[in-house]
Amino acid sequence: MKKKTWLSFLLILGLSLVLAACGGGDDGDTDNATEDTGGTSVELGQKKLTVPYVAWAREAISTHILAALLEDIGYNVEVRQVEAGPMWASVADGSADFHTSAWLPATHAEYWDEYKDDIVQVKEVIDKAPLALAVPEYVEDVNTMEDLKNNTEFGESVNWEIIGIDAGAGIMANTKKALEEYDLDKWTLKESSESAMLTELRKAYDNEDPIIVPLWKPHWVFGVMDMKMLEDPKEVYGGEGDQIYTVARTGLEEDAPAAYKVLEQYEEDYDMLEELMPKVWDEDQDVADVAREFLDNNPELVEKWTAGIK
Structure with missing residues (x-):
């Protein structure tokens, strides 16, 4: 009897070890990462991710850095260049997974109010991001928004026109509101794109011609041009500035941990962005490269950002 009991125990033990070795299989749609310091497994979950972005200076950089990081740990990341409205809408309706471009509480307030029930604030990545109209420093008589009112000399020198960016950008909505708040009836806001605006800014700056444009920080322009942001006493542009958040669709944490x-x-941080943005927008290097x-030159950051994940 004792011999049979011992043989049964050995048989059960062997079967348990076989079952344990066969467990943890991959169904092809999900995967597991290494254990973190807390001893819990961080799963990849869904392997395909879609990330929309607007071709603004900082947003292109942050989106492609995150896309490369996520590719490195096993995801298949599709990056889509869109306008601001579709960027927010696609994350809210679940056809995209996250974006890095939530300027809150002021600039993207309308988008947040519309989509906040379907979008999660993941993390604040920039704590101060001011916006304003801006002119080159050599434009001496324009320092505040109030200096634009009835300023015939400057107004006529630029045809009473502010060279704007894409129509759906929050700073464009702020500028339209600012024209009303400061009674700037003679002024018009021209819709274009950031790249078109910067082309005109570069041309005017190189010739020391007057120009006025909407700008924000962080932006590579401030590293290569001597620009000043106009004071905004009514805080139409949000006072000291927004914060920038990464936001995700509801359920992403569960679907792709x-x-x-x-x-x-x-x-x-500003140092990182001011190093990278001019390479793309001033030196015309490919943003993905x-x-x-x-990432290749900063393994310590990669290790920090992917801590606990294989």
């Missing part, structure tokens, strides 16, 4: 963890751990080079 490792991706969500990267978004939570990712950080930016700039992002990859930055």
